[in-house]
Amino acid sequence: MNWLKRILRGVFDHLDGWLDAACGPRFNPLVQLGALGWLMFWLIAISGIYVYVFFDTGVEDAYRSVEALTHGQWWAGGIMRSLHRYASDALVVVTILHMLREFAHDRLRGVRWFAWITGLLLIGFIYICGITGYWMVWDQLAQYVAMASSRWLDALPIFSEPISRNFVNNAGLSGRFFTLMAYVHIFAPLAMLAFMWVHIQRYNQAKINPVRGLGIAVTIALVGLALVHPAESQGPANLDALAASVGLDWFYLPLYPLLDVLGAGWLWGLALGIFVALAILPWAPPLKRPPAAVVSLDNCNGCSRCFDDCPYGAITMQPRSDGLPFSQEAVVDPDLCVSCGICAGACPTATPFRRATALVPGIQLPQHDIAGLRDKVQAACSQLQGDPAVVVFRCEHGAAVSPPADGAAAVIDVPCTGMLPPSFIDLVVTKNMAAGVMLAGCHEGSCHERLGVEWTEKRVAGLRDPYLRDRVPRQRVAVSWASPVQWRARRDAMEAFMASLKGGTETLPAQAGQAGKPAWRLPARGLPGAVRPVLQVVLLAAAMWPLGFLSATPEVQLRAANEAVVTLTFSHAGQHQHECKKLSPEELAKLPPNMRRTTGCPRERWPVSIELDLDGKTVFTATRQPAGLWDDGPSSLFERFKVPAGPQQMVVRLRDSGRETGFDYSAEASIDLRPGQNFVIDFRHPDGFILK
Ligand code: HEM
Ligand code: SF4
Ligand code: SF4
Structure with missing residues (x-):
């Protein structure tokens, strides 16, 4: 699979890459x-x-x-x-x-x-x-x-x-x-x-x-x-007719x-x-689910940011259960949690600047704890060489990052860029642990965890809590959104970001449609402005074409030009298998009082058999069992045959009495079938066959 x-x-x-180039990622x-x-x-x-x-x-x-x-x-x-x-x-x-x-x-x-x-x-x-x-x-x-x-x-x-x-x-x-x-x-x-x-x-x-x-x-x-x-x-x-095609x-x-x-x-x-x-x-196969996020009540102040940011509605805010002076607390439903870590990125207590107590935030993933992340960042930054050096936080679902061989970049994997509390960027940049930080996630419109890219952009731009503080120069923070096949775009973004850090660029390239204080990003390489609208119209027209075509074409052939149709059908209850008989006093005594009737009529009916001859040849025989749990309902048949148009000698016979040989009803007709005609053979008791 x-x-x-x-x-x-x-x-x-x-396809995402091509449509991004033609329409822009937002309109893909x-x-x-x-x-x-x-x-x-x-x-x-x-x-x-x-x-x-x-x-x-x-x-x-x-x-x-x-x-x-x-x-x-x-x-x-x-x-x-x-x-x-x-x-x-x-x-x-x-x-x-x-x-x-x-x-x-x-x-x-x-x-x-x-x-x-x-x-x-x-x-x-x-x-x-x-x-x-x-x-x-x-x-x-x-x-x-x-x-x-x-x-x-x-x-x-x-x-x-x-x-x-x-x-x-x-x-x-x-x-x-x-x-x-x-x-x-x-x-x-x-x-x-x-x-x-x-x-x-x-x-x-x-x-x-x-x-x-x-x-x-x-x-x-x-x-x-x-x-x-x-x-x-x-x-x-x-x-009364069958079309040749539809x-x-x-x-x-x-x-x-x-x-x-x-x-x-x-x-x-x-x-x-x-x-x-x-x-x-x-x-197929079942997912080995990583542990769900856990709340540490001692560190949760009930601010509900994790509740607002969880893409999967796995967090509810409930009345405080531990007596601390806050009105509510976060509760995770492990059956809804996908372990994306975005809640940890949203929690204001997940800050690496905390010194007084051990770094345990209000909420985090046990397998990607925030204290461990701080240790990783410190260890990675201490190994960095070269100038400028960058720390890349890479989401495991996006394009790969190939750090330059000279040790000028360290890559730290996270389940989603949304798991990174903005205070970590603050720490790295303002403490000059690296010249810059890059957040490298999934394709822009297709975040594996739905909202990770959007929340990250907004937090960095100062549009959503927890904000990246104003003191962090945004030209030292980059974002790169790319799917696994867009590794070239990722590489180019990284090289260009490092070059821009080297050049000490103070102003960010203008970013269309971005509000707040956005991070640095490599301008998207799309098609020239004049070509785009033309291409978009062509793409839309191309998408409409199959709708128009396949909604009524190609036609299916229902019959050949010189064919007619014979419909053979009945819904008829066969005769009772047993006669009604008078019950003896002993038989009556065996029955419950409410079922004592002087005559007993067993309900079972005989199956109904039918046979059709066309031009002297038997072309169809069938036996249909009675419907119902006690075999007491009607037997039914509905069959359609295509036959050559033109004159036909037709004989049809029906047996409903269980007799071993012969039939109880029969009818005969000489017919001249028109092409496409639907000739119906029905049976009604007691009239017999109806041919028309
Ligand atoms: C009338 C048809 C459908 C509509 C209108 C529809 C709409 C949606 C919407 C709006 C979302 C949420 C997207 C987001 O905000 O992230 C979604 C998610 C999803 N849909 Fe559908 N859907 C339809 C049919 C289907 C079918 C046929 C399947 C598969 C059998 C499917 C599978 C999914 C899955 C797996 C997700 C969740 C993705 C995730 O966890 O991020 N949907 N759908
Ligand atoms: S790990 Fe993701 S899914 Fe689970 S509670 Fe946190 S934000 Fe929600
Ligand atoms: S974001 Fe942190 S502090 Fe706020 S409710 Fe969630 S766990 Fe508690």
Whole structure:
């Protein structure tokens, strides 16, 4: 599994690098896929409400109302309908990418299993919403979806009568399915919204809005796609015929064509297999969890900074339990803690300047204790040679740091740069233990611990407690955010920082969009300013193209040009296996008083067998068992065959009496099948076969 993660991680890291160059790290869509999922949800909800206002449920009304909306008011309803479809397709794309990205970054094991499993359930909701949406329009695609979904569901042994029997032909179609679909299509998104909320429950400040510029650009691009390539219906549904082909939405219906290849049972197996394989990933293999953060009440003053900064909501502030004169204390829930150490970086008592008592802060990771960190820093600084010399605090998830061979840099690994209390930078710089400090973490938009990069930037810039004190010259503090594949950028940043320290630079390079007193950083090497907007438009258009194309093409062939269809179906209770008989007084006495009736009628029924001949050849035989726990329900069958169009001699026979030979009913017809015609053979007791 690790090799797959590594390959995917490399792919995402490279894509991040390219998109950073094209759009800038803040606007890179790949680092905000979850937030883009939320945006898609809102776009779908708004456009869906608009479409629903003009939508009529019902066999004929559904298609007619959607056509009127698409063509009668293309400038509003048409755009809304297309936006509804394309945002739904985009939701599938961003969700799958989001899932792959979390997998690639190994953000699914340990405590994170919760987000992974709730995410998987969200995929289920997305598909229920999408499939019922296509069903409601009642065009030819809807007919295909209805038939194929029913056939798929009928393979489950839970329905007493096949759902497919609701779609035998136009005459038998009732509006109740449309009402059901409309309910499901409205309530499934509401349930999905509740699940989306559950999905991010364990996250402090979950990012549910993409950066504004990106959100606007994606919305405009989707509206543009809606204008250039409006979503259309595919001709009205007609159950009396089978279309030769249908255009599929390959985002929602990619498994449907496999029904004909694998059959419904195997397709369930495949879908279930995929789900189970994904569901066990958080435990494949289980994460050996490092110890959780621990609170030292003697040193905790209840300031709640750790509570504010913990990205995973693992800390709660509770009433003081030890009698010290503070109102609250921090409490860590070890089941939610990922051991990132960010809380220690936030704690004001985690300061290396403390001399009077042993350095035990209010909160810290036992395996990366703050006293040990101070010792490491002192030891590393005492070994530094050369001028200028720097100390690099490197997060273990980011790019490697190769210190120069001359001993002018010392590298200290931390679980996340957010674990470093700013007072450590203060110590190194103001005590001149090194000329500079570099904080080297993950890719800017993709901090492994979610908020480590952001909190570090803000603490250094003096925008978030605990601040890096003003007395620390910021040109002696550098940040470098780079993913493992961006090691060159890391090396260049380090060389440039050391060069700037050597030159005694007093002014920092201007940093666009940075507030406060930011640290030094190597200006990002992007594309020339004039090229960027053009490239961004090209990238957005390129992202829209597959949405437009795969939402209705390529088509799937449903039958050959000269083929017709025969539907063979019944839902019929076989005859009782035993006659009713009069009970003797002794038999009556054995029964409980409330069940004493003078006649006893055993409930079991005979199975129903059927046989179909076309042009003198038996093409189908089947026996169906009675439904029900006591074999007392109806036996049911729904089968469809493609047959050559043209004249056919048809004979059909049915046995429901358990007789050893012969049949109880039969019918014969000479028919001339038109290409695409759906010829139905149904059975009704006591009339017998209905052929039409
Ligand atoms: C409607 C679909 C989804 C939406 C809108 C969504 C949204 C989000 C958001 C907003 C976050 C928090 C990001 C942050 O602030 O750090 C998140 C985290 C996460 N999501 Fe999803 N998600 C969806 C589906 C999925 C799916 C299908 C999976 C995987 C099966 C998944 C797995 C995760 C994981 C593992 C995290 C946690 C990452 C971490 O621990 O840092 N999500 N999601
Ligand atoms: S180590 Fe990280 S997850 Fe655990 S309590 Fe501290 S900040 Fe929260
Ligand atoms: S940051 Fe430190 S002092 Fe403040 S509540 Fe948390 S553990 Fe206590």
